[in-house]
Amino acid sequence: MAKIIAETHAEINCIVFNFPHVIEGNEGSKSLSYVGGDMFKSIPCADATLLKWTLHDWSDEECIKILKKCKEAIPRKEKGGKVIIIDMVLMDHNLEKGDDKSYETQFFFDMLMMVHVYGKGGNQQGWEKLFFVLVLVTTTSFLCWD
Secondary structure, eight states, X not given: OHHHHHHHOTTSOEEEEXXXXXXXTOOXXXXXXXXXXXXXXXXXXXXXXXXXXXXXXXXXXXXXXXXXXXXXXXXXXXXXXXXXXEOOOBOOTTSXXXXXXXXXXXXXXXXXXXXXXXXXXOBHHHHHXXXXXXXXXXXXXXXXXX
């Protein structure tokens, strides 16, 4: 995703942040760089952080730690700082199915997350609960900008 953003919007500098062994060998460009590290320790300062298919791999407690580190890496809300999350929201199984293929995919994803040690398949209520708890416990100061 960062590569496409960097190619189509040259004015945006993108950082792909992952474990060092994951990004090893990737070549950056003028507006794309690869940085190795641990998101539980620190995240590079940026105007926005994007978590794509990340939070479902972790427990709620670990998600809160990750999101706090994201908050530390961005400017204050008033200055435009953003945390963007792209992840699956599972349908409520009590609702009418509608698109069977979509329902089936989400069902298998949910089963996969049940056998994953830390993972979870989040429905709307689960994500809302996580974000509500995050708002209650977040008292982190901003490290990158004031």
